[in-house]
Amino acid sequence: xxxxxxPERTPILAIDNLQVSLxxxxxxxxxxxxxxxxVAPGETVAIVGESGCxxxxxxxxxxxxxxxxxxxxxxxxxxxxxxxxxxxxxxxxQRVRGKDxxxxxxxxxxxxxxxxxVGDQLIEAIRQHTEASWREAANRAVELLRQVxxxxxxxxxDDYPHxxxxxxxxxxxxxxxxxxxxxxxxxxxxxTALDVTVQAQILELLKELQTRSGMGLIIIxxxxxxxxxxxxxxxxxxxxxxVEEARVGALFDRPLHPYxxxxxxxxxxxxxxxxxxxxxxxxxxxxLSDLPxxxxxxxxxxxxxxxxxxERPALATLLPQQSAACFxxxxxxxxxxxxxxx
Amino acid sequence: MLALAIDFARRFARNRAALIGFVLLVAVIGVxxxxxxxxxxxxxxxxxxxEIWPFASSRYxxxxxxxxxxxxxxxxxxxxxxxxxxxxxxxxATLIGISVGALAAYFGGWVDELLMRMTELFQTIPNLIFVxxxxxxxGQKIEYVTIAVGIVTWTPIARLTRAEFMSLRDREFxxxxxxxxxxxxxxxxxxxxxxxxxxxxxxxxxxxxxAVLFESAVxxxxxxxxxxxxxxxxxxxxxxxxxxxxxxxxVPGAAIMLTVLALNLVGDGLNDALNPKLRDR
Numbered sequence: 001x002x003x004x005x006x007p008e009r010t011p012i013l014a015i016d017n018l019q020v021s022l023x024x025x026x027x028x029x030x031x032x033x034x035x036x037x038x039v040a041p042g043e044t045v046a047i048v049g050e051s052g053c054x055x056x057x058x059x060x061x062x063x064x065x066x067x068x069x070x071x072x073x074x075x076x077x078x079x080x081x082x083x084x085x086x087x088x089x090x091x092x093x094q095r096v097r098g099k100d101x102x103x104x105x106x107x108x109x110x111x112x113x114x115x116x117x118v119g120d121q122l123i124e125a126i127r128q129h130t131e132a133s134w135r136e137a138a139n140r141a142v143e144l145l146r147q148v149x150x151x152x153x154x155x156x157x158d159d160y161p162h163x164x165x166x167x168x169x170x171x172x173x174x175x176x177x178x179x180x181x182x183x184x185x186x187x188x189x190x191x192t193a194l195d196v197t198v199q200a201q202i203l204e205l206l207k208e209l210q211t212r213s214g215m216g217l218i219i220i221x222x223x224x225x226x227x228x229x230x231x232x233x234x235x236x237x238x239x240x241x242x243v244e245e246a247r248v249g250a251l252f253d254r255p256l257h258p259y260x261x262x263x264x265x266x267x268x269x270x271x272x273x274x275x276x277x278x279x280x281x282x283x284x285x286x287x288l289s290d291l292p293x294x295x296x297x298x299x300x301x302x303x304x305x306x307x308x309x310x311e312r313p314a315l316a317t318l319l320p321q322q323s324a325a326c327f328x329x330x331x332x333x334x335x336x337x338x339x340x341x342x
Numbered sequence: 343m344l345a346l347a348i349d350f351a352r353r354f355a356r357n358r359a360a361l362i363g364f365v366l367l368v369a370v371i372g373v374x375x376x377x378x379x380x381x382x383x384x385x386x387x388x389x390x391x392x393e394i395w396p397f398a399s400s401r402y403x404x405x406x407x408x409x410x411x412x413x414x415x416x417x418x419x420x421x422x423x424x425x426x427x428x429x430x431x432x433x434x435a436t437l438i439g440i441s442v443g444a445l446a447a448y449f450g451g452w453v454d455e456l457l458m459r460m461t462e463l464f465q466t467i468p469n470l471i472f473v474x475x476x477x478x479x480x481g482q483k484i485e486y487v488t489i490a491v492g493i494v495t496w497t498p499i500a501r502l503t504r505a506e507f508m509s510l511r512d513r514e515f516x517x518x519x520x521x522x523x524x525x526x527x528x529x530x531x532x533x534x535x536x537x538x539x540x541x542x543x544x545x546x547x548x549x550x551x552x553a554v555l556f557e558s559a560v561x562x563x564x565x566x567x568x569x570x571x572x573x574x575x576x577x578x579x580x581x582x583x584x585x586x587x588x589x590x591x592x593v594p595g596a597a598i599m600l601t602v603l604a605l606n607l608v609g610d611g612l613n614d615a616l617n618p619k620l621r622d623r
Contacts, residue, residue, distance in 0.1 A: 063520075063521055065517065065520055065521060094523045094524070094525060095523060096523070097520065097521055097522060097523035098521065098522035099523060102521065102522070103518075103521040104518075105514055105517065105518055105521075106514075107514055110513060110514040110515060111514045111515050111517075111518040112515055112518070113515045113519070113533050113536075113537070114515070114537065115536040115537050116533070124524075124532070125522050128522055128523055128524060129523060173518070176522065177522075
């Protein structure tokens with residue numbers, strides 16, 4: 001197999017060198033800087049990173065829902081099934097949203113309109129992209145609620161969002177998102193606002209729906225637990241850039257970028273010996289307005305050396321299906337290769 | 343839905359003043375509706391001797407005016423005019439106000455700038471003079487009075503709607519609607535407006551009271567529709583006799599006062615019942 005992490009199937013979504021900038025009074029800030037990413041049918045890609053690393057903006061850029069101003073796509077291309085989304089008119093884009101690409105959001109309690117019943121909102125979502133009559137849409141709504149495992153679906157149609165729990169609301173959101181059979185579902189922190197047991201159920205539900213329909217799934221999260229449970233491939237982002245990409249097993253076994261290693265070290269694990277302190281990544285993310293020359297992670301990196309301060313590392317494929325943007329990792333690996341060679 | 347309505351009625355009825363206002367308002371509406379049966383003939387017709395005092399004659403319980411027209415009949419028909427103008431003017435104002443406020447807040451930027459400057463422009467013009475100008479340009483007809491009153495009273499509704507929309511516009515459910523491919527108008531009026539409506543309804547109900555006063559003022563100044571009986575006009579006609587037959591002004595005056603009071607009490611009651619923050623007081 002090629003040493004490239006691009007999957008063998010034709011991708012549903014191909015993001016190529018996407019650049020999103022924030023136009024603020026303090027200047028133009030590169031919030032997403034040259035992100036490339038592809039999602040194949042039936043594949044789950046996780047985008048991981050801490051708050052403000054640009055992962056949500058990247059998702060909104062795909063949906064063309066960036067808050068403009070201040071954010072704007074300044075470069076790159078987003079291709080969905082070979083179609084350039086940036087070239088579509090707003091009206092054409094509206095037909096793509098919800099039908100071909102759907103999105104679910106972090107807080108299900110605020111993502112539903114509080115004054116409309118769950119049924120009304122589901123029916124509206126169905127009728128948005130189909131010619132279904134109200135009756136047909138209502139039947140389909142009940143069917144959808146059953147699919148997302150909501151008990152007593154007929155009666156739940158008449159409930160208002162405040163009568164539902166967080167987990168239930170997120171199920172409704174998922175039902176709305178899959179209502180028109182999208183080929184790609186983007187889940188922006190889908191379980192962050194939910195408690196742990198519900199979280200597992202929701203992730204399981206997403207996986208199940210995906211297996212059934214074969215849609216591509218992008219999960220945006222800061223929780224490596226979620227990644228381990230769901231993802232096939234992981235993209236790690238730091239300060240607007242992709243710093244590492246790998247298949248999920250490889251990433252957990254052998255993280256290349258020191259930032260990824262830091263994230264793994266900071267995650268509590270049942271397997272690890274109890275009682276030890278979690279390792280933390282020292283320092284904090286530099287502000288986008290004063291990113292240092294060279295690597296953005298240099299001030300927090302344990303392996304930093306001179307070259308990191310002078311030059312910005314480009315993403316390089318260092319191992320089969322695994323790439324990282326780090327000079328230290330490159331050096332380390334080439335040393336290993338040299339050692340094997342002798 | 344029924345449970346919601348009952349709950350709403352219970353909260354509304356808990357406010358004693360609002361209940362009194364509601365009863366008064368129902369009485370005025372009842373009189374307005376029953377006018378053609380109570381007084382089958384034209385109320386502006388001269389029926390008897392001028393200046394019969396109230397309660398002096400059993401045929402004319404509220405007396406007659408300087409021309410000998412039945413005051414009771416004019417009050418009953420005047421209630422129709424007053425309520426109709428109040429309601430329609432408030433509806434006009436609400437439609438204009440919601441459209442302007444919603445568009446301004448939702449689109450922001452130069453649209454907001456433009457619409458808000460326009461709103462401020464309307465606010466700076468003295469209301470009564472503006473109404474009188476419009477009526478004297480368009481003509482003395484009841485429709486034009488309604489439109490004129492609507493045109494001067496929409497500004498507070500626009501500002502309130504804008505404020506409500508501003509706080510709702512960036513909520514996650516709006517983003518979720520967009521991600522489902524809904525268009526702007528659909529989101530504005532189908533999703534956001536129902537959320538913004540309760541305070542707007544309250545304000546609209548108070549605008550009715552204002553509109554009643556405007557209509558009275560216009561008619562008092564003799565610019566109302568000459569073919570329609572109206573409370574303001576009755577006061578205007580009676581003002582020359584205010585030293586001797588003061589009841590000609592006092593009776594319609596009391597009618598205006600009670601109606602406006604009732605509308606305000608109902609408006610406050612709606613506010614209490616619709617405002618979730620005051621719900622558990």
